[in-house]
Amino acid sequence: MGRYLIRRVIISMITLVCISMVVFFILAAAPGDPLSGFGSNPNVPAELRQRLREQMGIDDPVPVRYARWATQYVQGNWGISYTTRSDARDYVLGRLPITLKVVGGAYLISLLIALPVGIISAVKQYSLFDQVATTFAFLGFSLPTFFTGILFILIFSVKLHWFPFIYDDTVKGFWPNLKQMIMPMMVLALASTGSLTRFVRASMLEVVGQDYVRTARAKGLRERSVLILHAARNALIPVVTIIAIEAPAVVGGAVVTEQIFRIPGIGSALVQGVNEGDVPVVMAISFGYAILVVIFNIIADILYATLDPRIKFS
CATH class of the missing domain: 1.10.3720.10 (MetI-like)
Structure with a gap:
C-alpha cells in the first residue's frame, strides 16, 4: 500500500502541475489585465502606470509569471486580489x-x-x-x-x-x-x-x-x-x-x-x-x-x- 500511495502521489503532483499550467496560460491569454481600467484613466500619469505594471510583473513573460505564482503558492502566498486588494487566501x-x-x-x-x-x-x-x-x-x-x-x-x-x-x-x-x-x-x-x-x-x-x-x-x-x-x-x-x-x-x-x-x-x-x-x-x-x-x-x-x-x- 505504501508503494501504491507514493506512486499515486507522484502521478497526482504531475497532474496538478499540468492543470495549473493550463489554467494559468489560459488566464494569461485572456484579453485585458488588472490595470486595463486604471491605465485608461487620463488623470493617471504614464510613468505611474508603467511603474505599477513593473511592480506587479504584468509585462513579464508568461513562464516567468507562472514560476513566480507556483513558488508563492507552495509557500502559502496566494497573492493579492486585484479587485478587493486583500489577501487572496483570506478572501x-x-x-x-x-x-x-x-x-x-x-x-x-x-x-x-x-x-x-x-x-x-x-x-x-x-x-x-x-x-x-x-x-x-x-x-x-x-x-x-x-x-x-x-x-x-x-x-x-x-x-x-x-x-x-x-x-x-x-x-x-x-x-x-x-x-x-x-x-x-x-x-x-x-x-x-x-x-x-x-x-x-x-x-x-x-x-x-x-x-x-x-x-x-x-x-x-x-x-x-x-x-x-x-x-x-x-x-x-x-x-x-x-x-x-x-x-x-x-x-x-x-x-x-x-x-x-x-x-x-x-x-x-x-x-x-x-x-x-x-x-x-x-x-x-x-x-x-x-x-x-x-x-x-x-x-x-x-x-x-x-x-x-x-x-x-x-
Whole structure:
C-alpha cells in the first residue's frame, strides 16, 4: 500500500502541475489585465502606470509569471486580489464556510434519498415505484441546475413565499439561516441524487441474483436480513467509491447555484474573478478544486481496495 500511495502521489503532483499550467496560460491569454481600467484613466500619469505594471510583473513573460505564482503558492502566498486588494487566501477561505454548508447539506440529502430509493428500486424492479424513481432520477441529472434553481424560485419564493431566494449573510439564528439554504441545497441535491440513485440500483441488481444471495434465502433468513446483510452490503462497495468521486462534482455545481441565489461563497467568487480578470483569486479557487478532485480520487481508490479484498494495491 505504501508503494501504491507514493506512486499515486507522484502521478497526482504531475497532474496538478499540468492543470495549473493550463489554467494559468489560459488566464494569461485572456484579453485585458488588472490595470486595463486604471491605465485608461487620463488623470493617471504614464510613468505611474508603467511603474505599477513593473511592480506587479504584468509585462513579464508568461513562464516567468507562472514560476513566480507556483513558488508563492507552495509557500502559502496566494497573492493579492486585484479587485478587493486583500489577501487572496483570506478572501477565498473567508467564503469557504458557506459553500461547505450548502454543498455538505446537499450531498447529505442526496445520500439519504439515493441509497434507500436505489435499493428499493432494484428489489422491486419494473414496479410502479421503480418506474417513478427512474423518472425522477432521469429528471434530476438531466435538468441543469440553473433551470431548477429558477424553477424553485418561481414556485417556493414567488408563488408560495416559503423561502427567500436571495441569501443574506447578515441573518442571525439557526432556522433563518437554514431556511435560506434549503433551496440551494435542494437544487444541488436534485442534480446528484439522480445519478447516485441509478448507480445504486444498477449495483444492487448485479448482486441480488448472485448465488450467495440465493443461498441466504434458502437458509430461511428473513428477506430484510438477506437484502441488508448480504446483498446491500456487497452492492454498496463500488457505491462508496462513486460517492467519493462525485463529491467534488457537487462543489463544482455550487458555482452556478451560488450565482442564482446570490450566495457569497467560492463559486460566486470564481465567477466574479473570471469576469474581472482577478488571476490570484481564479487560480486559488480553480487549483484548489483540482487538488480536491485528485485527493478524492485517491480516497476512492483506497476505499475500493480496502472494502473489496479482491482488489490488490499491486
